[in-house]
Amino acid sequence: xxxxxxxxxxxxxxxxxxxxxxxxxxxxxxxxxxxxxxxxxxxxxxxxxxxxxxxxxxxxxxxxxxxxxxxxxxxxxxxxxxxxxxxxxxxxxxxxxxxxxxxxxxxxxxxxxxxxxxxxxxxxxxxxxxxxxxxxxxxxxxxxxxxxxxxxxxxxxxxxxxxxxxxxxxxxxxxxxxxxxxxxxxxxxxxxxxxxxxxxxxxxxxxxxxxxxxxxxxxxxxxxxxxxxxxxx
Amino acid sequence: xxxxxxxxxxxxxxxxxxxxxxxxxxxxxxxxxxxxxxxxxxxxxxxxxxxxxxxxxxxxxxxxxxxxxxxxxxxxxxxxxxxxxxxxxxxxxxxxxxxxxxxxxxxxxxxxxxxxxxxxxxxxxxxxxxxxxxxxxxxxxxxxxxxxxxxxxxxxxxxxxxxxxxxxxxxxxxxxxxxxxxxxxxxxxxxxxxxxxxxxxxxxxxxxxxxxxxxxxxxxxxxxxxxxxxxxxxxxxxxxxxxxxxxxxxxxxxxxxxxxxxxxxxxxxxxxxxxxxxxxxxxxxxxxxxxxxxxxxxxxxxxxxxxxxxxxxxxxxxxxxxxxxxxxxxxxxxxxxxxxxxxxxxxxxxxxxxxxxxxxxxxxxxxxxxxxxxxxxxxxxxxxxxxxxxxxxxxxxxxxxxxxxxxxxxxxxxxxxxxxxxxxxxxxxxxxxxxxxxxxxxxxxxxxxxxxxxxxxxxxxxxxxxxxxxxxxxxxxxxxxxxxxxxxxxxxxxx
Ligand code: SF4
Ligand code: FES
Numbered sequence: 001x002x003x004x005x006x007x008x009x010x011x012x013x014x015x016x017x018x019x020x021x022x023x024x025x026x027x028x029x030x031x032x033x034x035x036x037x038x039x040x041x042x043x044x045x046x047x048x049x050x051x052x053x054x055x056x057x058x059x060x061x062x063x064x065x066x067x068x069x070x071x072x073x074x075x076x077x078x079x080x081x082x083x084x085x086x087x088x089x090x091x092x093x094x095x096x097x098x099x100x101x102x103x104x105x106x107x108x109x110x111x112x113x114x115x116x117x118x119x120x121x122x123x124x125x126x127x128x129x130x131x132x133x134x135x136x137x138x139x140x141x142x143x144x145x146x147x148x149x150x151x152x153x154x155x156x157x158x159x160x161x162x163x164x165x166x167x168x169x170x171x172x173x174x175x176x177x178x179x180x181x182x183x184x185x186x187x188x189x190x191x192x193x194x195x196x197x198x199x200x201x202x203x204x205x206x207x208x209x210x211x212x213x214x215x216x217x218x219x220x221x222x223x224x225x226x227x228x229x230x231x232x233x
Numbered sequence: 234x235x236x237x238x239x240x241x242x243x244x245x246x247x248x249x250x251x252x253x254x255x256x257x258x259x260x261x262x263x264x265x266x267x268x269x270x271x272x273x274x275x276x277x278x279x280x281x282x283x284x285x286x287x288x289x290x291x292x293x294x295x296x297x298x299x300x301x302x303x304x305x306x307x308x309x310x311x312x313x314x315x316x317x318x319x320x321x322x323x324x325x326x327x328x329x330x331x332x333x334x335x336x337x338x339x340x341x342x343x344x345x346x347x348x349x350x351x352x353x354x355x356x357x358x359x360x361x362x363x364x365x366x367x368x369x370x371x372x373x374x375x376x377x378x379x380x381x382x383x384x385x386x387x388x389x390x391x392x393x394x395x396x397x398x399x400x401x402x403x404x405x406x407x408x409x410x411x412x413x414x415x416x417x418x419x420x421x422x423x424x425x426x427x428x429x430x431x432x433x434x435x436x437x438x439x440x441x442x443x444x445x446x447x448x449x450x451x452x453x454x455x456x457x458x459x460x461x462x463x464x465x466x467x468x469x470x471x472x473x474x475x476x477x478x479x480x481x482x483x484x485x486x487x488x489x490x491x492x493x494x495x496x497x498x499x500x501x502x503x504x505x506x507x508x509x510x511x512x513x514x515x516x517x518x519x520x521x522x523x524x525x526x527x528x529x530x531x532x533x534x535x536x537x538x539x540x541x542x543x544x545x546x547x548x549x550x551x552x553x554x555x556x557x558x559x560x561x562x563x564x565x566x567x568x569x570x571x572x573x574x575x576x577x578x579x580x581x582x583x584x585x586x587x588x589x590x591x592x593x594x595x596x597x598x599x600x601x602x603x604x605x606x607x608x609x610x611x612x613x614x615x616x617x618x619x620x621x622x623x624x625x626x627x628x629x630x631x632x633x634x635x636x637x638x639x640x641x642x643x644x645x646x647x648x649x650x651x652x653x654x655x656x657x658x659x660x661x662x663x664x665x666x667x668x669x670x671x672x673x674x675x676x677x678x679x680x681x682x683x684x685x686x687x688x689x690x691x692x693x694x695x696x697x698x699x700x701x702x703x704x705x706x707x708x709x710x711x712x713x714x715x716x717x718x719x720x721x722x723x724x725x726x727x728x
Binding site: 102103105134135137138143145210211212213214216217218 | 280281282284285288289292389393394397399400402407408612613614640641642
C-alpha cells in the first residue's frame with residue numbers, strides 16, 4: 001500500500017498519505033481533511049483529553065490526536081454519529097463552565113465557540129452548572145479566567161522561549177482541578193509571549209491585558225468562515 | 234458568597250402594570266405603575282474584569298444597548314484615568330448620534346405616534362405602527378424603516394455589531410473609520426437630517442394642526458411642574474455624549490450644575506415597598522413625596538427635560554425648532570432663556586427636535602477631518618480604582634459607577650439608568666391623568682389609553698430599570714373593591 005515511502009490510509013473514502021509515526025489528525029490536516037479538535041496543537045505532545053477528535057478506525061472509536069496512522073487504515077470522520085458525539089462534548093464544555101460569548105474578548109477567535117457554530121449547537125441539552133470559579137488577575141501581563149477554562153492543558157504543555165512553565169495543574173484528582181499561574185513568571189512575560197499564551201488557549205481563559213479588541217469584531221478568524229474551512233479542500 | 238443564577242431567557246423584557254384604585258364614587262384614589270421585574274446586573278458583574286463592562290451592560294437592554302455601552306466605556310476612561318484622543322471622542326459621538334436618530338425614530342413612530350396619528354380613542358387593534366402606516370401612507374412607513382436600517386448599519390460599522398456594540402475600550406475605540414465608510418455615513422447623515430425635518434413637519438400637520446390634540450397636550454391632566462435634568466456642554470447647550478449635568482427648577486432657574494462623577498452629592502434614591510424601582514430625587518431639595526413644585530426633589534429626565542435644562546441646541550435647524558417649540562407652547566424668555574415647558578405630552582415633540590439635532594450633529598462630525606484618524610487606541614497602564622461614566626440615554630441621564638481592586642476586578646457597581654430617574658414623575662403623571670380622566674366610575678378604553686399615554690411619553694424601559702438583586706424582592710399585590718375594602722393581599726418580603 002505504501003507509496004514513495006509514505007503510509008497510505010483513507011478518511012471517509014478519500015485516499016491520504018502520512019509519514020511514519022504521524023498522528024491521524026496531523027496527517028488529515030496535511031491531506032486537506034478537517035478533524036475537529038480542541039486540546040490538540042501541532043508540534044506539542046498530544047494530551048488526548050478533550051475527545052473531540054474522536055474518529056472510527058476500523059470501526060473502533062479512537063482519538064485522532066494520539067493515534068498514529070498505520071498503513072492501510074480505514075478512518076471514518078465526517079459521519080453523523082461522530083458529529084453528534086462531538087457536538088455533545090462541546091455542549092458539556094459549555095455547561096460546565098461559564099461561556100458568555102457576548103462579553104468575551106475571544107469571541108470570533110474562540111475555537112470552542114467556532115465548533116459550536118460548526119456543529120450548529122443552538123442550546124445545550126444538559127443543564128448549566130454555572131460554577132463559581134473566579135478570575136486570577138494578579139499578573140501584570142495576563143488575566144486567567146477560570147470560568148472559561150476547558151482544561152485542555154494547551155497552556156501547560158507549552159513553555160516560554162527559555163523553557164519555563166507558566167501554567168500548571170492544581171488540585172489534581174479533586175473537584176477543584178484547575179490551571180494555576182506562576183504569577184511572577186507571568187508578570188515577566190514579554191508582550192509577544194503573553195500574546196502567544198492568549199493564542200494558544202482555545203477559549204478566552206487566558207487574555208493579554210491592555211490589548212483587548214486589537215482585532216475588531218467582524219474581522220476575526222471565524223467571523224466569516226467556519227472553523228476547519230482553512231484546512232478542507 | 235451566595236450563588237445567584239439568572240436565567241437570561243426569562244428576564245429579557247420589561248413588564249409594567251398600571252393599577253388604578255377607585256373610591257366609593259368611582260373616582261380615582263390612586264394609580265401606580267408596578268414593575269414586577271428584576272435583572273441583577275449590579276450584582277453579577279462583581280468579580281469580573283472592569284473592561285468587560287461595556288459588553289456586559291449592553292445586554293441589559295435590546296433597545297438602548299448603545300447607551301449602556303457608552304456609559305460603561307466612559308466609566309472605564311475614568312476608572313483607568315485615560316483621556317481619549319479627540320478623534321475617539323468624535324467617533325464615539327458620531328456613533329452615539331446615529332443611535333439617537335434610530336432610537337427616537339422607533340419611539341416616535343412605533344410607540345408614541347399611534348396615540349396621536351390615530352387618536353387616543355381609536356380602535357386599540359389598529360393603534361400600532363401598522364395603523365400609523367395605514368393612515369399616513371406606505372411611503373412614510375418605508376422612510377421609517379430605511380432610517381432605522383441605515384443608522385443600524387452605521388452602528389454596526391462603527392460599533393462592531395448592529396445591536397449590541399463592542400467597540401468601546403478604556404480610553405479608546407477598537408475600530409477606526411475608513412474613508413469609504415466616512416463617505417457613506419455622510420450621505421446617510423444628510424438623509425437623517427431630511428428625515429428629521431420631515432418628521433417635525435408631520436408632527437406639525439397631524440398634531441399641532443389638530444386643536445383637540447393641542448388641547449390635550451396643554452391640558453392640566455398632562456402637566457407637571459418639576460425639576461429638569463440634562464447634560465450640557467460648556468455653552469449650556471444640550472449634549473448627549475458628554476458634558477456636565479445641569480438641573481433647572483420648575484421656574485427655569487439653574488439649581489446646580491455638576492460633573493457626572495459628583496452625582497452622589499446631588500442625587501439620592503428612595504425605596505418604596507410597592508415597587509422594585511428606586512425613586513431618585515434631588516438631595517439639594519430633599520424628598521417631599523410625589524409632589525410638584527420647587528420644594529419637591531422630584532426631577533425628570535427626558536427629551537423635554539433636556540431641552541428645558543439647556544439654553545439651546547448647537548446645530549442651526551434644531552435650534553430653530555427649539556425656539557419654535559417654546560414660542561408655540563407659550564414659554565416666555567427670562568434672562569435670555571426660555572421658561573420650562575411642563576406639558577408632558579410635548580415630550581414627543583421634544584424628541585423629534587432631538588432627533589433633528591442628532592442628525593445635524595452627525596453631518597458636522599462626519600465632515601471633521603479628524604474623524605478618520607487611525608489614532609483610536611490608548612494602551613492603558615494606570616492602576617484602576619474608581620470610575621464614573623455618564624451619557625444622556627434617550628430615556629434620561631444614564632450613569633455607570635464602578636469600583637475595582639488594584640487589578641481591575643469589579644468590587645462595586647451602581648447603575649442609575651434613564652428610566653429610573655423618571656420613576657417618581659411617571660407615578661405622578663399616571664395618577665394625575667387617571668384622576669382627570671376617570672370620573673364617577675366611567676371608564677372607557679380610550680380613557681384608559683390616555684392614562685397609558687401619561688407614562689408612554691417618558692418612554693420608560695423597564696428592563697433597564699430593575700436590576701438590583703438583593704435576593705428578596707419586596708412585592709405586594711393588593712386588590713380593592715369599589716368600597717375600598719381590601720379583598721386580597723399577596724405579600725413577600727414587605728417590611
Ligand atoms: S487556560 Fe486555556 S489553554 Fe489552559 S487549560 Fe484552560 S482552556 Fe486550555
Ligand atoms: S484533540 Fe484529540 S483529544 Fe483533544
